[in-house]
Every structure is written in structure tokens, then in C-alpha cells.
Amino acid sequence: MHDSKRDNHPRHAGHHLARHLARRVGATLCAVGMVLAPMAMPITHARAAEPDIMGRWMTKDHDGVFEIFHCGQEVCGHLVGLRYETDMPRDKRGEVECNLPMLNGFTPDTDTPGHWNGRVTDPDTGHVYHAKLWVSQSGDLKLRGFVAVPLFGETETWSRYTGTIGPACKLP
Numbered sequence: 012m013h014d015s016k017r018d019n020h021p022r023h024a025g026h027h028l029a030r031h032l033a034r035r036v037g038a039t040l041c042a043v044g045m046v047l048a049p050m051a052m053p054i055t056h057a058r059a060a061e062p063d064i065m066g067r068w069m070t071k072d073h074d075g076v077f078e079i080f081h082c083g084q085e086v087c088g089h090l091v092g093l094r095y096e097t098d099m100p101r102d103k104r105g106e107v108e109c110n111l112p113m114l115n116g117f118t119p120d121t122d123t124p125g126h127w128n129g130r131v132t133d134p135d136t137g138h139v140y141h142a143k144l145w146v147s148q149s150g151d152l153k154l155r156g157f158v159a160v161p162l163f164g165e166t167e168t169w170s171r172y173t174g175t176i177g178p179a180c181k182l183p
Contacts, residue, residue: 068169088114092176102134109180
């Protein structure tokens, strides 16, 4: 169902990413139980082979910045900067989206060197998608969100972010 009231509000990275992936995948959000379990390969092998996914990345519409970092034996990502007009956007539980973990459980893909498998969370519903991350030859980050198999998904291209982020995750 189309919600024209929401379209009057400026879009921000968390909601836009999840809605965009859901629309393009052409499926409803999958339940958390369908999430692909992380692979057991130690991340120490991947750290030397693929350090380029770490750092800050601007979303394709330039409305948000995610920071990707090691979290234990996995790679995770938080929303650290976004564009908004008045109040900080909130997730379905009412929590502010600043520093909200939306990329979780990424581990090296044993079949495709330099690719990482994990999950992306929709802040509007709390539902989770399968996801893949990798850095292209041009140096851009690729994020593919999908339901069940990568064939039924959409890939977004993010660029490295070197700018500043203001208080309360506000982008200049």
C-alpha cells in the first residue's frame, strides 16, 4: 500500500535502503527465521585479503553514511550519518537511528573471495534480509540485499565517505 503522507517527509538512509530493496526485490519482507546463518570461516584470513570494506560509506542517494567495522569474528555496520530536516528518524521500536546496527553478521564467502555474507535489517519493521557485501574494481562498495537467493535481489553501489558528520549523526 502506498503511503503518500510518508512521501512528504525527507527520506533517510535506513528507511530508504530497506524500502528500496523491498520494492526492487518484488517480495514482502522475510521473517527473521529465514536469515542465512553466518559462515564459520575465521575472519582473520579475510582481514588481510579484504580490508577495503572497512570504513565509512555514503549510500547511493547520498542520504546516509554507514560505518563498517569488525565486531568480534564478524563484520558489522551502523548508520552513523544521515540527512534529515527536523527530528532524528526512529526505528519501529522508537529508537533513534543514529548508530543503529543495520548490517550484521557478515562473514567471508568461502565460494567468492572478497565477498561477505550477512544480514541487513529494515528499521521500519525489524525484519531481516540476506545480504552480500564486496568492493568493486572501481573501489565502490556493493551491497546486495535479497530474499532467499541472490538472484532475487537488488544491488546498491555506495562510495567511500571522507567528509564530516555533525552532532546527532546529521550530515552537512
